[in-house]
Amino acid sequence: MSIRERLSGNEATATAMKQINPDVVAAFPITPSTEIPQYFSTFVDNGLVDTEFVAVESEHSAMSACIGAEAAGARAMTATSANGLSLMWEMIYIASSLRLPIVLSLVNRAVSGPLNIHNDHSDAMGVRDAGWIMLFSENNQEAYDNTLMAHRIAENKDVMLPLMVCQDGFITSHSIENIELVEDDKVKEFVGEYHPEHYLLNKKEPIAVGPLDLQSYLFEHKAAQAEAMKNAKQVILDVAKDFEKMTGRKYGLFEEYKLDDAEIAIVCMNSTAGTTKFVVDKLRNQGIKAGLLKVRVFRPFPVDEIANSLSHLKAIAILDKADSLNAAGGALFADVTSAMYVNNKNVPAVNYVYGIGGRDTKSDDIEKVYNDLLEIVKTGKVENPYRYLGLRREGDK
Amino acid sequence: MAYNLKEVVSTKPARFTSGHRMCAGCGAPPVVRHIMRALKPEDHAVVGVATGCLEVSSFIYPYTSWTDSYIHTAFECTGATISGVEAAYVSMKKQGKLPKDGETKFIAFGGDGGTYDIGLQSLSGAMERHHDMVYVCYDNGAYMNTGIQRSSATPKFADTTTSPAGTVIPGKAQERKDLTKVMVGHHLPYVAQTLAMNNFADLYQKAEKAIYTEGPCFLNVMAPCPRGWGYPTEDLMKINKLAADTCYWPLYEVVNGVYHITYKPAKKLPIEEFLRPQKRFKHMFKPGNEWMIQEFQRIVDERWDELLKLEEVTNRD
Numbered sequence: 054m055s056i057r058e059r060l061s062g063n064e065a066t067a068t069a070m071k072q073i074n075p076d077v078v079a080a081f082p083i084t085p086s087t088e089i090p091q092y093f094s095t096f097v098d099n100g101l102v103d104t105e106f107v108a109v110e111s112e113h114s115a116m117s118a119c120i121g122a123e124a125a126g127a128r129a130m131t132a133t134s135a136n137g138l139s140l141m142w143e144m145i146y147i148a149s150s151l152r153l154p155i156v157l158s159l160v161n162r163a164v165s166g167p168l169n170i171h172n173d174h175s176d177a178m179g180v181r182d183a184g185w186i187m188l189f190s191e192n193n194q195e196a197y198d199n200t201l202m203a204h205r206i207a208e209n210k211d212v213m214l215p216l217m218v219c220q221d222g223f224i225t226s227h228s229i230e231n232i233e234l235v236e237d238d239k240v241k242e243f244v245g246e247y248h249p250e251h252y253l254l255n256k257k258e259p260i261a262v263g264p265l266d267l268q269s270y271l272f273e274h275k276a277a278q279a280e281a282m283k284n285a286k287q288v289i290l291d292v293a294k295d296f297e298k299m300t301g302r303k304y305g306l307f308e309e310y311k312l313d314d315a316e317i318a319i320v321c322m323n324s325t326a327g328t329t330k331f332v333v334d335k336l337r338n339q340g341i342k343a344g345l346l347k348v349r350v351f352r353p354f355p356v357d358e359i360a361n362s363l364s365h366l367k368a369i370a371i372l373d374k375a376d377s378l379n380a381a382g383g384a385l386f387a388d389v390t391s392a393m394y395v396n397n398k399n400v401p402a403v404n405y406v407y408g409i410g411g412r413d414t415k416s417d418d419i420e421k422v423y424n425d426l427l428e429i430v431k432t433g434k435v436e437n438p439y440r441y442l443g444l445r446r447e448g449d450k
Numbered sequence: 451m452a453y454n455l456k457e458v459v460s461t462k463p464a465r466f467t468s469g470h471r472m473c474a475g476c477g478a479p480p481v482v483r484h485i486m487r488a489l490k491p492e493d494h495a496v497v498g499v500a501t502g503c504l505e506v507s508s509f510i511y512p513y514t515s516w517t518d519s520y521i522h523t524a525f526e527c528t529g530a531t532i533s534g535v536e537a538a539y540v541s542m543k544k545q546g547k548l549p550k551d552g553e554t555k556f557i558a559f560g561g562d563g564g565t566y567d568i569g570l571q572s573l574s575g576a577m578e579r580h581h582d583m584v585y586v587c588y589d590n591g592a593y594m595n596t597g598i599q600r601s602s603a604t605p606k607f608a609d610t611t612t613s614p615a616g617t618v619i620p621g622k623a624q625e626r627k628d629l630t631k632v633m634v635g636h637h638l639p640y641v642a643q644t645l646a647m648n649n650f651a652d653l654y655q656k657a658e659k660a661i662y663t664e665g666p667c668f669l670n671v672m673a674p675c676p677r678g679w680g681y682p683t684e685d686l687m688k689i690n691k692l693a694a695d696t697c698y699w700p701l702y703e704v705v706n707g708v709y710h711i712t713y714k715p716a717k718k719l720p721i722e723e724f725l726r727p728q729k730r731f732k733h734m735f736k737p738g739n740e741w742m743i744q745e746f747q748r749i750v751d752e753r754w755d756e757l758l759k760l761e762e763v764t765n766r767d
Binding site: 076077079103104105107108109110113114115117118120121122123124125126129143144147253254255259260261262263264265266 | 494496498505506509510511512514516517518519520521522523524526527529530531532533534535536537538539540541542544545547548549552554571572574575576578579
């Protein structure tokens with residue numbers, strides 16, 4: 054029997070980490086992910102895990118130590134947010150290029166500047182091309198479940214890539230919700246033991262990791278990383294199937310909410326999906342065929358699947374909780390529209406940058422987006438595809 | 451057993467092998483090879499190297515000069531990288547995931563740029579967290595890999611590409627950082643400063659102590675650079691000896707806070723002897739620049755006197 058609990062997103066993540074019992078956790082405090090290493094160090098100091106907790110002096114060192122530990126043959130985990138991830142940035146690329154299946158819990162927060170500790174996705178978007186598998190979570194349950202599935206995906210021989218599980222700072226990380234936990238022994242069996250093929254601590258086979266890799270080889274090595282990312286898609290689905298067998302909870306590359314017969318839809322990630330579902334239900338009661346596509350697997354990006362899933366719609370709005378500051382819309386918008394284009398699916402699409410720096414996104418805001426979509430359907434025109442949602446303009450109160 | 455170079459070299463195969471691409475006359479390869487020889491033959495090592503000359507010259511894919519396990523990640527984080535490896539070792543050993551027999555030792559190498567400057571935080575963190583490892587700085591006094599830019603290890607007046615000896619500013623304007631003392635301030639079980647001379651005896655003995663002292667240990671090893679310093683390649687060992695005999699680079703160790711100077715020159719040579727053979731100090735010998743040599747001598751004397759006092763004070767009953 055699963056265990057019913059009430060936990061915050063951070064507690065849920067720390068609980069998953071306790072059940073996974075990694076060999077090494079190296080982490081540094083930063084709001085709003087700080088609680089994860091806090092909870093975890095109490096597990097360490099109370100003897101509930103076998104983990105060596107390395108209380109590093111920076112996030113750069115956190116990722117460096119995780120790289121060292123994972124290359125040594127250990128399972129290494131960490132958690133961070135925003136500027137912490139920015140400071141790790143150099144090592145984020147090195148971790149994936151060394152094909153080390155490190156698992157990171159990213160509690161999404163606005164990257165400075167100016168300084169802001171609240172939720173948006175600018176931290177995650179800053180590493181979207183770094184070669185990490187990126188899973189997004191609507192709520193504490195998904196943050197927990199994604200963490201339990203992480204190692205099986207990352208450590209798969211055809212993948213061997215690091216993975217980050219994203220959840221919204223404060224909105225998810227600090228909100229206490231009901232959750233169903235899996236029993237410890239079941240988690241242990243599901244996650245399994247890690248047996249790396251080559252590792253530094255195997256003295257029978259000394260290896261060298263992290264070469265100077267010049268013109269003759271780097272291209273092929275990067276292509277191999279790209280191939281591994283492609284392979285990850287099927288592995289993510291396979292692991293989700295096993296997870297469903299254990300828990301009854303079903304996961305795909307994305308979730309379709311009332312999308313089958315929808316005429317207009319929103320595409321978004323993380324906790325906004327919860328608000329959007331509420332609005333979809335409300336609109337459905339009014340006879341409006343609204344739907345939602347919630348992206349779970351952002352990297353690898355499910356290009357064809359998303360394009361097919363959205364192809365029947367009359368208009369779509371893609372919500373980006375990070376501005377790309379490029380005069381061409383947010384990252385999710387670019388990915389979705391690119392996916393549509395290469396699959397010859399022509400659906401009017403509009404982008405909304407929203408929720409920046411923790412700006413609250415209410416059901417009214419989401420409803421406004423659906424109303425805009427109805428207008429697009431009616432007129433057949435997209436006046437300005439690059440829009441803001443919830444932005445206070447000059448003269449507004 | 452007394453140290454014997456011939457015996458060490460004949461009984462212990464090189465663990466840093468030939469074929470690397472370091473320059474002729476570079477001080478680093480003999481230092482690295484000899485430190486690696488201080489390992490017991492039966493012990494395995496995981497070596498971490500910071501981005502720099504040693505790293506770009508010793509593991510160019512798919513060839514490596516290292517016979518032990520090796521990891522390079524980036525410039526500023528060798529301390530943290532090796533601390534992660536060591537933490538993995540402690541954790542996995544405790545859980546019975548590694549064979550019970552034999553030991554693995556953890557050695558990090560960084561140049562002065564990767565140690566005194568960009569890697570200082572990572573090094574400091576690793577030492578404070580008390581990982582069982584040795585961090586070796588091979589100090590050639592500038593960013594040589596990128597083309598001889600000044601670092602905080604560069605001595606005053608040295609001509610580098612970012613502190614050129616100009617008509618207004620005569621080379622580096624500041625004194626060099628005393629990193630060895632910074633590491634002593636971390637209260638480590640073993641800190642030493644050394645270089646290669648007298649058949650590598652001082653270097654070997656300190657490496658052995660550092661590797662086989664439990665806890666975080668630090669070695670600062672002067673390793674001249676023929677390109678950056680401007681000396682004929684065959685004069686490497688002469689330059690080393692002059693650094694010790696002028697007390698520019700004192701040889702000493704600090705064991706649990708107690709200082710021991712391991713080499714006191716019978717006759718302390720004037721600093722000109724060390725400066726003159728090096729092109730980076732050439733401008734100091736122009737007429738009218740005598741004040742620079744005097745200033746350099748003053749710094750060397752002050753630091754040497756301070757060291758003598760520290761030895762005296764820390765050895766009092």
